[in-house]
Amino acid sequence: MSPPDYLERILTARVYDVAVETGLDAMPNLASRIGNRVLLKREDMQPVFTYKLRGAYNKLAKLPQAARDRGVITASAGNHAQGVAMSAQRLGCRAVIVMPATTPSIKINGVKRRGAEVVLHGDSYSDAYAHAVKLVEETGMTYVAPFDDPDVIAGQGTVGMEILRQHPDAIEAIFVPVGGGGLAAGLGAYVKRLRPEIKIIGVEPVDSDAMRRSIEAGHRVVLEHVGLFADGVAVKQVGEETFRLCREVLDEIITVDTDAMCAAIKDVFEDTRSILEPSGALSLAGLKAWAEREGVQDKTLIAIASGANMNFDRLRHVAERAEIGEAREAILAVTIPEQPGSFRSFCELLGSRAVTEFNYRAADPAEAHIFVGVKISTRKEAADLVALLNERGLKAVDLTDNEMAKLHIRHLVGGRAPQVEHELVYRFEFPERPGALLNFLTQMGRGWNISLFHYRNHGADFGRVLVGMQVPPSDEAAFQRFLAELGYDYTDERDNPAYRLFLG
Known part of the structure; x- marks a missing residue:
């Protein structure tokens, strides 16, 4: 059966006994950033929160x-x-x-x-x-096959039918998530029959790209492993019929990583106040990557919000990775001299950039190794910052694309430091605003060596910092005056069992 034969199947599909015609919503915030009109087909608004x-x-x-x-x-x-x-x-x-x-x-x-x-x-x-x-x-x-069945494919194809009815004007491209290929096959068969000038672009995760590999190979391949972050498209082998159709109707397939999907989830939230699952935001991540690669401007681009069935606790991971996926945060490892004032000098080099994370634990008497997150606007800005730090004698390494660093090291920086004497450990809270961390460090500039520092911007009104300082007993009175003058809420954590077991 050739793709044109699906036109009648789609036009006569029985879907509206239970499904609804979903909206085609504008995304003005994202559109202004990428210079194109972005429309989102809201299949997350179905009764079961998915086009399926x-x-x-x-x-x-x-x-x-x-x-x-x-x-x-x-x-x-x-x-x-x-x-x-x-x-x-x-x-x-x-x-x-x-x-x-x-x-x-x-x-x-x-x-x-x-x-x-x-x-x-x-x-x-x-x-x-x-x-x-x-x-x-x-x-x-x-x-009942989830994708490799003509009636299933035809049912999914009604998404394309609605898009063309809802937006009869020019469309540059429609971006479709691809797992087994049912939605891409049905939508593509309908759109290419009536509006062949519209590009149909499939989007897959980099670690679940069975359709892309199959089309490149000329036959269906079986993936040995699939990534599970976008569980809705975690398919080791695409369907026989969907493969046949996708080879004919897809203009290309683009792949994106986890960070890009997380960033797309955030984009949807900022424009609609809705939260998609990773596979639901997959096509929007592909839209953004394609638009940047092609350099298109003032075009109408449509993405399918294919699902919103995500466990709430996964949002922690999504929020952590979204800033990196949008190139709004750079993760750096920086080596500075182990001496009083080094932290403050380093922060001054960062200029007006906001610090999102700061992890350090004393280990070497000569050098301090810092794990730091910095707000950026482009990847080039991160490269320029690394170059500046190295030029000023601070050895810096960009870890933004380092999975081990993002998944594990950022949570493990620390450890015992038996060589650190007279350590006081305090937890502080201070109003979270631009420059707050540098202001905090400036007020701390009393000559006491910092032996431990952990800070992470959580998007709250107050910043939270755990600080270790080497304060000799003779300076105890001066330190207490410093705490009083600082004006921030603080807690002495020296007796905290977590500190004694893992850091003291």
């Missing part, structure tokens, strides 16, 4: 009644599962969903609430699929 409901219901609605009476079974990383569960509930048939054990609980609970039976198996969609096939053989239930 379209294909699932179209498939179930077109099954013979006898097949529905036997019940349906599917394998899914979560979003298709919720679509099948809701569809089965509406049509009154039994549904069994095999999901990877790594599926976020919010998706598992969403499936259970709609009356479906959940079976957890394996670490990826492919593992779950193999188990679902086995259950089909054992039970005789009808398998």
Whole structure:
């Protein structure tokens, strides 16, 4: 079946018994930054918070009644599962969903609430699929493919139908997330039939790029491993039919990393106050990367917000990585002389740049190694800063793209320092505003050596700093006067068991 044959399938798809026509919302903040009109197709606003409901219901609605009476079974990383569960509930048939054990609980609970039976198996969609096939053989239930089925593809294709109806004016490109390829195949088949001048660009994570590799190889490949951050597209092998269609309708596939997806989640929040899951923001991350690469201006670019089923606790990681993904934070390792005043001199070199993180623990009598985060506006600014520091005799290394540094080292800087004598450890809070950290260090400039320093900007009204200072007993009275004059809230942490066990 060739792509044009999908036009009738999409036009006659049964999706609106349960699905809604979602909005095509402008993103003015992002548009002003990248110089193009950016529109977001809000599939996160579906009843199950994902477009997957379209294909699932179209498939179930077109099954013979006898097949529905036997019940349906599917394998899914979560979003298709919720679509099948809701569809089965509406049509009154039994549904069994095999999901990877790594599926976020919010998706598992969403499936259970709609009356479906959940079976957890394996670490990826492919593992779950193999188990679902086995259950089909054992039970005789009808398998509902998450992407490699003409009725499912046609259901997803209604997203493209709505876009062209909602925006009949010129469109430069539509960016589509790609996992198994159902949405890209259906949307692409429809749009290319009616508006072939519109570019259809698939977007995959760098560590789950089965479609890109398959198209390059000329046949479907099987990935040995897939990244699980964007669990909604964590597919080891794309579908046979979706591969055939995507080869014909996709103009290209672009890949993005975790930081870029986190930055895109933040972009959506800033423009809509909505929070997408990683795979839901995947196409927007690709849109931004493509626009920067191509240097396009004043064009209309559309991204699919494909899902919003994310566990709340994952937001900690998203917030941590978003600034790096947007090139708004640089992570540096800087070596400075181990002597009073070095911290302050270093901060003065940073100029007006805001410090987002500052980690240090005394270890060497001659040199201090600092782990520091700095607000930047471009990657070039980070390179220029590193060059400036090295020029001033402070050895600096850019760790912004270093995964070990971002995931682990930033949380591990520290340790015991038995060589440090007369150490006092205090935790301070001070109003968080531009220049606050430098002001804090300036007020501390009394000649006492800093042996420990930890600061991280948490976006709150108050900055929180843990500081170790070497204060001889003879200076204790002067130190107490310093605390009184400082005017900041503080806590003496010398008796804290965490300090005694890990830092003292």
